[in-house]
Amino acid sequence: MKMRRVECEFCQRHIAAGIVAGRPSKGRLWRHDPMERPEVFGDALVSCAGSLAIVDLPGPGPGAQLEFVEVKDELAAEEPVGPLGTLAMF
Template sequence: MPRVVCPECERRIAAGMVAGRPGKGRLWRHDPTERPELFGYALVSCIGSLEIVDLPTPDEHLEFTDVDEPQPEVEPVGPMGTMALF
């Protein structure tokens, strides 16, 4: 799942897609960063939990790099340009 910055706590949180709204996602429930100091260990969600946000486009998810590896030069040895495997 893509991670999106929460508008409240500014942490990167996973976002699931919203049905019928391409390009939109709902942030997963998460705790505020100051939870232990302010609330003790009670279960309290960040205000930004479950908010609908823009998802990154697919080209932002996957970044491919071009690697130019030298190809080994093998000369075909068979009559039709084939090699024996065994």
């Protein structure tokens, strides 16, 4: 599943945000390191202050109507003639 990216308010980087259970229009930013981590903190594991923050997700929500695009390719639009070569499973 491709996750939407949202700008972190602390480091201004675009970070993936996963949907929060029970709140489909909200997302939780993934954990990420601050840009200056190696210079300031050395080898210590330090997360950005915006990690795991709950943010509004951009774009249409999960309940939005999907849009179908008309097929322009003639070969893809043709219906197959005869059996498809598949077997029934049950």
